[in-house]
Amino acid sequence: MSNRTSLPVPWLRLGRIERYVLVQQGRSLAIALGVIAALIMLIDFVEISRGVGSDVDLPAARILGLMLLKSPQVVIQLLPFVFLFGTLAAFVGLNRRSELIAMRAAGISAWRFVLPAAGAAFMVGVLTVTALGPAASAADGLFQRERARLSGAAGGLDAPQAVWIREGDDTRQMIIRAEQQDRASARLLDVSFFIYSNDAAGSRTFSERIDAASASLSAGRWRLVDAVGAQIGQRAVRYATLDLPSSLAEDEAFERFARPQSTSFWALPAQIGRVENAGFSTTAYRLRLQQLLATPLMFAAMSMLAAAFSLRLMRLGDLARMSVAAVLLGFGFFFVNQAASAFGSAEVIPAWLAAWLPPLLTALAAFTLLFYTEDG
Template identity: 55%
Template sequence: MSLGIGRLERYVLARTLTGVAGALAVIGAVILLIDFVEVSRTVGGRGDAGFPRLLWLTLLKAPSTILTLLPFAFLFGTLAAFVGLNRRSELIAMRAAGVSAWRFILPAAAAAFVVGATTVAALNPLAAVLGAQFERSRDAVLEEFQTSKPKDTWLRQGDASSQVVIRAQSHDETDGTVRLKNVSMFVYRVNSSGGLEFSRRIEAEEARLMPGYWRLRGVREAAPGAGAVRSETLSIPSTLDEQAALERFTTPNAIAFWRLPATIRGAESAGFSALPYRLRLHQLLATPLLFAAMSVLAAAFSLRLMRLGGLAALAGSGVALGFVFFFFNQFSGALGKAEIIPAFAAAWAPPLLALLSGLTLLCYTEDGGIVRRRVAGRMKA
């Protein structure tokens, strides 16, 4: 077999990608409907949001959900493509001509891997931006009509010499500029042994994040053993930029892949646990492998010859096993967030297990069948 992709591989690959596109269209339509109902229940039931605003919120939220369920598109699409080839006896003709199953499955798995890498590198940042915009727009709608007091906002920044804990009663992110209202800043020094010593407390009516510093207005400052000092304005150095500050108000899933390493470093320098961001980074890095594993798993469960019967049951078993691996992936993520298992293991174990399961079944179906036929031929001879 040549190293290039021949006409047969291109044909099977085109059928597979068509099946994946069809499955993605169905999954996307279902997700849009479910998200619209969910947004209508959570936002429309608490705020005076009309249909256009609810539809806009749904469109902002849907890409993140679709990317989460994208492995199912490869599972269902690949399974539908290979079952269709099997029903039309095309797989039988290929294998009767001596074509190994590895020859047309590996290009499909490689394409799934490439699509996964593209998803992480290009589509994930777009979905993260839309997801963050959804969270801000949803919170803005709910804040307009909520009757209870909003929860306090907490931030933390720091470097090798100081740590600052920031509490605010509310925050505003208009035009990407972070503004905090009714702010309290607790400033700590880092001593020679690495411990924290309280230095001073700053109260301000408003704090606005500027490049490299906080600009405070209506300031009252107090240090241990000294009286309060009032001033109209005050500048405090900041290690946060606007993007990093906005990310503190969002979930790890709403942070783009390319921003995660900087977010991890910023969280660790400020004294926060970077585990959720580190777990998210490993999950994104494992996404191409997960897509390829789902493709191999689906193909392995659809190679049974039609004349032998039981293809529908075998394909159904493949779908069920795909669901098992998906929920195992979510369960591993929960264990990783709880620090029960390392973030690396939580992110990489499910796709590796799915890929090894698919390859094992392929070896048994393809290479094992060849061995059995050779043994039977020798016994007859």
């Protein structure tokens, strides 16, 4: 004698009904993605035209190419809303055509078509983190370099902004401060090197300061031009050029300050190690890594939340009210995610908690609503 439960055992096996629901979800997701991507591309096109296009006379095709490099990163950040709106539209459509009512009347549990939809969203999340995200990060990095090159070609340096770099090993540490950076020629301008020596006990002692008109990183060394160095108790010495050994890779003086959001998933662990070895805080990078790891769960939770609200329409019969409630709840979890990120960046809460709390809350809300819908 077999007992039927609301959660079927063979939910991993996709039958005809599950495949049909997945097809409907895929179509709605494609439409939602197209609408959101079109809006983002339009905004980016206008922004690039008013930004880079105002410095350099660029044809429309060139601006379009820059837009295609910049927009994917923003689209990926908004993918949770694609799953929220797309899944909601798919299940609402099934409800309006009374297809969900027929499925439920036939004794089919809601878990049979909700879990495959969530599983598909989870797999898309894995693909996004491992493949689409790194490609978008690379495109965004190319856009940043191209924008800097175009701005440099227009005869302007980056806006004055102090740059701080720290590097070294167990015996020596260097703190580098530059008043300005010229990305076009990969140089730090009006730069000061503060050199410290470490003893066996780990104590750090200031040993020398070197000021230079410019510094460039190449072949494992800093090349200083028009430099003046002074050690404690000694007179200043002027150098036309001076080389200092460096543990940084070429161009890392600029790349290490890239936003964590522009760093791909595969590059984050190495980036965390480099930043940590240089003595800087890695909180922002660790938070970004945890957020990427939680992305598949966020996609699945958004999909389940939208489906759960759509299923309740069969009993409540209030399509507009429940749809608006689902959208508002999705935005609410988005703001929770932003608040958690802010707390994590400020080290008020651990980075892993700030990253995993929003998707876990979303998933718990979706499961609670689904259990209530199924079991009353």
